[in-house]
Amino acid sequence: MAEVTLIEGIRQAMDEELARDERVFIVGEDVGPRGGVFRATEGLYEKYGGSRVVDSPLAELSIVGMGIGAALYGLRPICEIQFADFIHPAFNQIVNEAAKMCYRSNGAWTVPMVIRAPYGGGIGGGLYHSQSVEAFFTHVPGLKVVVPSNPRDAKGLLKSAVRDPNPVIYFEPKKGYRLIKGELPEEDDLLVPIGQASISRQGKDLSVFAYGMMHYYTLQAAEIVAEEGIDVEVVDLRTLLPIDEQTILKSVEKTGKALIVYEGNLTGGYGAEISAILAEKAFVSLDAPIRRLAGPDVPAAPFSHPLQDWFMLDVSKIAAGIRSMAEY
């Protein structure tokens, strides 16, 4: 098995899906000859041509609107939003049109569309290139929301997303594009099902729920505290919507403690939902208050590096959170 980067897993998924199904096409800013600002689509324009890998204007609303129309027409669009921070102009298209189409048409019309959006901070991106916006979308029934944390899941989830009959928002931890490496099995058609969390580290003292970049950090923090005798179970949520309640509840029934780590703002963030599920359905298994470790409630990621360090969660902050909960 070859060790590849996370972004290579994403690129391979698109390559394979473009080859497998001629209805699949990519649309986004600079995805064509440039190969995307992060090089996720590198080589695809050359391989599949300008009608399958389409450069769009700098207008997210139109990228998604185009995707919805194409999907209704029977195509399988992969829309790239260059930074998740810029997804908001398309919010109306996503929430009011894409998410509701199947329901509104009583199942007659669906929107088999993927929206890829790099998210997350810690890259010196400041206000407009650092946000974690998943919680806006996990509030919307009709959408599926996916966040991979390793190359294998990145590839398998994206291929599943392309084949899903309904809209899937696929958030990519951009700091981890080249930082996160992993083995990619040379399977012909690697698919990772949407809607299943994965236990990425077995443990018995407490459960940490994370996804994307925070999951990558959490695994490292778990190794550090393991040397101190704290046995952490790490659950990679992978799919945020629909939620894999069974895996979450089972883990906490085993460990009795739950720490939820997410990069977005604390208040109204995705971790609040996990916390609520546990409080409602795992109360009698809890041995400690559920805790969220999240980004601070400030309007945006600071550009100054020291302030960015304060703003961002990292391995040592997560390890400290784990220790505090283990000691409770």
Place this chain on the structure above:
Amino acid sequence: MSIEVRMPQLGESIVEGTITKWLKEEGETVEEFEPLLEINTDKVDTEIPSPGSGTVLKIYFGEDQTVQAGTIVAMLGEPGESVPDSTAIAPVKKAPPTEKPAEAAPSPVKITSASDRFISPVVARIAVEREIDLSQVSGTGREGRITKKDVLAFIEAEPHTAPWEEPGSGELFRPSEEVYGSKGLPPRSSSARAGSVLPITIIRKSIAEHMLRSRKTSPHVTTIMEADLSRVVAHRSEQKASFKRDGVKLTYLAYFVRAAVAGLKEWPIANSSWADDGIHLHSKVNIGFAVSMKEEGLIVPVIKDADQASLLGLARSIEDLASRARDHQLNPDEVQEGTFTITNHGGSGSLFATPIINQPQAAILGIGKVQKRVVVLEAGPDAGNRTDAGHHSDAIAIRPMVYLTLTFDHRILDGAIADYFLNTVVSRLENWG
């Protein structure tokens, strides 16, 4: 918003602190980090800075009060803000226990008795499901909280924590009151069922502390002999009526005290105490005897100068002390200065036991149940005292027998000396008259 001021934990092993001085009074304002109170723990004296700025709204514990670490000792905030009248956590040290143990024993059935530790949902559930008495579980979590791990480890360590609810079959497994009759044994309290908690009374606590201390202090060794009480029984039947005329109940215990006195006189080392500067041989012979107060516990009144008393005097002392012990009427000096102790565990049917030494004494004599048994009476010149005159061959007889067990402090007594002492006691009993 009000700010809680808590007793800090100033070291790993320090669980409580004593407030020595309040530097601010209620109503005064204080700045964050400004010294607010002085505390003393068994290791340090220190000033505690205020955790925030505001007005001292309420001081819950006065000077010289000792509270557990984590206890809210004061509240700060804006003037006029309402704060609770008291904090949930009680001070550690209560007033000296002047009340009688019986009154100090309410019978609440609640999850914890000794402290107000937070019980998490999962711990509460496990405790109910597995019928665990959480007061028996020690907590390793924050501020002594019982964690899920603690309760699971407790179950692992003691799979049979429930009291004797399903006895096994066979004589060995039957409760002694069934085997030996119900004399003296209290019925099992209904509140002792699994899952409930009996509060620890003062007397229970002091017994527990003493027993543990004794076990840790003295290397305990027990030696067992038996005595033929034919002559004692005969003497007692003869004398009982005349003692009764004197208003005294003649019990076997008086004989055992008398025999023990004889042993102590002959082997004074058994009437001693270990100390750093040497073994203190006691000039007085003060014999304590254990009186059961049934479920409440037991107490050991002391017969002072037992070597000066006649059998009548001993019987009278025993009756008087025992009855006042059961009525909680003993004076404090009547349970002190014992130099040797006798425990009559035979009263509840026990044949022999291995009692724990009453510190700082050298030994304790356990008396088993007097029981008629078949014994072999040996003939010959070296025959023991049991052989009746005139028998020239071994014979089988039915005799009232008793096992005497001596638990001694091996620092003071070696096995041989302990046996010599016990032989003297046996000999005195067998040759009564």
